[in-house]
Amino acid sequence: MMRSLERHAVILGLLRQQEHVTIEAMAAACDASLQTIRRDLNQLGEDGRVVRYHGGARLADHARSATYEVRSASHVREKVAAGQLLARFIPDGATLFIAGGSTLALAAQELRACEGLTIVTNNLHAAVTLYDKTGFDVCVLGGTMRPASGSMIGEEAVRMIERYSLDFAVIGTCGISPDGALLEYDQSLVPPLLAMISNARRTVLVADGSKFGAKGIVRAAPLSAVNHFVTDRAPEGRAADLLARTGVKVHHPANPNLSSQDAAADGRE
The missing domain is CATH 1.10.10.10 (Winged helix-like DNA-binding domain superfamily/Winged helix DNA-binding domain)
Structure with missing residues (x-):
């Protein structure tokens, strides 16, 4: 439901x-x-x-x-499936960045099933979803609001991110190019994303299977910067080959591949 x-x-x-x-x-x-x-x-x-x-x-x-709203209305069931798996993957008590985007706003609702999370986010939609969860510590980054994505961007957001050292950076993407670049539509989204990746011990990409293909115009980060890919279905063909070449661990509902206990140990490495 x-x-x-x-x-x-x-x-x-x-x-x-x-x-x-x-x-x-x-x-x-x-x-x-x-x-x-x-x-x-x-x-x-x-x-x-x-x-x-x-x-x-x-x-x-x-x-x-x-x-x-246009982006958030597309592939809703697939995004929710990926978000539900993310909630199984993130261990109780973990610390994490949550980046902007509609996929992670939906995933935030599923993270309410976890306990004791510390969350630093520039995603205002995710923050609204999580702020009243008992036992969560939620920090919303400052900066300039980008209405098109509901994200806080700019130098102040990056400076705040750099104050933290967290277990996981949970990120999304507008698309994944054939050569393995994570893509965005707006250059202003890239600096906070890269700062989250740099200041987390592990990076978790959450995206539905439709994101494979050259959507977006700005190369944000290489897929090789991602440790775990949480998605709604098993990648096939070129997508599977690309993930295998970059060494990304893939988690989908038919094969979660890693328990939250293992993820906790993985995040502390």
């Missing part, structure tokens, strides 16, 4: 594809009841993102230019 954050992403994605969408169509897409969708629409309406009408809704005019 989808959580509210996941349903909201699907609803907003539908409304970007069609001018008007019925409650019944939203319920079918989310595998949820009509009553649940009405509650979701009430919340989205209060946030100013949708306009309700009898039997359905449309996207609020000012929200049509946003891009985060």
Whole structure:
């Protein structure tokens, strides 16, 4: 069953594809009841993102230019599957960076199943999801907000990251090029990402299988900088060959490959 954050992403994605969408169509897409969708629409309406009408809704005019909701609405089930595996992989009591992006915002919801995490993040969506979890210590980085991704960027964000030495850097990507580069759409996202990788003992890439292919225009980091790849399905073909050449440990639901206890030891190396 989808959580509210996941349903909201699907609803907003539908409304970007069609001018008007019925409650019944939203319920079918989310595998949820009509009553649940009405509650979701009430919340989205209060946030100013949708306009309700009898039997359905449309996207609020000012929200049509946003891009985060478009990305967050794509491959939701796959992203959630990867996030659920991440929560099994990260050991209780671990310290971790969480980078920006819609995949990690959804993964943050799954991390609530863990205990005693210390989290440093520039991902505002993830921070909102995690801030009230009892036993978590969440630090939100300062800097300049990038509305398109809900991320804090800039020199101040990088300086704050450099104050820490954590177990894991949990990162995402817009795409993975055929030669093994992690790609982004915006150069401003790269410095915080590289700082997280440099100041963590292990780097965990969380991405669904659709990310293989040359999406994005900025080369952020080499795949060889990643220790673990958490995904929704087993990579095949060229993707599998690329991961094998770079020595990245692959974890997918059919073959998790590493327990949280092993991950804890791995993070302390």
